[in-house]
Every structure is written in structure tokens, then in C-alpha cells.
Amino acid sequence: MNKYVALTFDDGPHPLYTEKKLTILQAEDVPATFFFIGENILKYPEVVQKVQQAGQQIANHTFSHPDLTTLSKEEVRTEVRRGDDALFQTTGCVSNYLRPPYGNFNRENWEAIGKNLVTWSIDTQDWQEGRTTEEIFAAATQQVTFPAIILMHCFKKETVVALPKIIHALKEAGVTFVTVAELLSLESAAITGIKVTN
Numbered sequence: 001m002n003k004y005v006a007l008t009f010d011d012g013p014h015p016l017y018t019e020k021k022l023t024i025l026q027a028e029d030v031p032a033t034f035f036f037i038g039e040n041i042l043k044y045p046e047v048v049q050k051v052q053q054a055g056q057q058i059a060n061h062t063f064s065h066p067d068l069t070t071l072s073k074e075e076v077r078t079e080v081r082r083g084d085d086a087l088f089q090t091t092g093c094v095s096n097y098l099r100p101p102y103g104n105f106n107r108e109n110w111e112a113i114g115k116n117l118v119t120w121s122i123d124t125q126d127w128q129e130g131r132t133t134e135e136i137f138a139a140a141t142q143q144v145t146f147p148a149i150i151l152m153h154c155f156k157k158e159t160v161v162a163l164p165k166i167i168h169a170l171k172e173a174g175v176t177f178v179t180v181a182e183l184l185s186l187e188s189a190a191i192t193g194i195k196v197t198n
């Protein structure tokens with residue numbers, strides 16, 4: 001059975017580190033998925049376009065990164081729509097996939113969103129202050145069960161440093177890298193409970 005892994009990068013685009021990650025992914029010929037925040041898309045549209053041109057998956061991470069469980073249905077819809085609008089303005093596309101900020105959602109806002117909701121199975125905790133390259137590497141490569149969705153972030157320099165090592169270690173373990181869209185189309189994603197979709 002194939003060992004599928006989807007690498008995901010949240011909260012970008014970042015003016016420096018998103019492109020550095022993109023270069024590594026291209027050099028390694030590895031697909032990944034970027035969950036961009038609408039506000040940041042409007043700030044750095046040229047970075048988004050480079051990610052699109054590289055053929056990587058881009059998906060919605062809301063417009064301003066609120067905890068959706070604290071919002072009304074209407075506010076949730078607005079966050080998602082403004083995220084879609086920013087992406088459409090920049091790339092001419094929208095995504096059917098959304099990662100709720102902090103992984104937080106409930107049935108009510110799930111229905112309001114009307115997209116495939118994507119969380120993760122492994123959190124590298126790279127967003128934490130003081131989290132080292134070695135700790136990020138260890139989280140992404142030790143005790144991985146397949147299929148896996150690995151959470152990382154666009155804004156962390158340590159993740160840029162850890163990324164080639166993570167990719168090499170997972171390649172060595174015989175992993176097949178896929179986008180989130182590819183992963184969630186697999187039956188095995190549902191079986192292991194990482195498929196969250198409406």
C-alpha cells in the first residue's frame with residue numbers, strides 16, 4: 001500500500017519564506033498545498049501567482065484568520081467569500097478546500113462554508129516561538145502514520161531549513177507526496193479519519 005503524505009503550508013503568502021519553500025519543492029519535485037489567508041494574498045499577489053505557476057495547490061484559509069466557531073453563520077460566509085474573492089482576483093481560480101483557522105469548526109459553520117474542510121493529522125508546531133529546526137524535523141518524520149496531512153506554516157524560517165531534510169527522510173521511507181485534493185480523493189483517507197468533507 002502506498003504511503004501518502006500531503007505537505008501543507010498555512011497562513012501565507014509570506015514575502016520571503018513562501019518562495020523559498022516553493023523553490024525547495026520544485027527542486028525535489030514534490031507537490032504541496034498552500035492554505036493562503038485572503039489579507040496576505042492581497043498584500044503579496046505576485047507570490048501567489050508564482051505558487052500557481054509552479055502547479056502547487058492553493059486553497060482558502062479564510063480572509064482574516066478568525067476562529068470560525070466564534071462567528072455567526074453570516075460572518076463565516078463573509079470570511080470564506082472574501083478569501084475566495086482575493087484568490088480569484090489574483091489567480092482567476094477559487095478553491096473547494098478550506099482549512100479552518102486553528103482547525104476549529106462546528107457543524108453549523110461547516111454547513112455555512114460549503115467547501116471540503118481540511119485539518120491535519122500531524123502538527124509540526126512550527127508556529128511556536130523558539131521551535132527549532134530539529135524539533136520540526138522530528139515532528140514531521142517520526143511516528144508518521146499513513147496517509148498523513150502534515151501542518152507547517154509559511155511564515156517560519158526554521159521550516160524552510162527543515163523542509164529539505166523532511167522531504168529526504170520521507171522519500172527514504174518510501175512516501176508518495178500528493179496534494180490535499182489528491183489525498184482526499186483516496187478511499188484510504190476516509191478510512192483513517194482524516195477526510196473531513198461535506
Ligand SMILES: [Zn+2]
Nearest residue numbers: 010011101102
Ligand atoms: Zn492558520
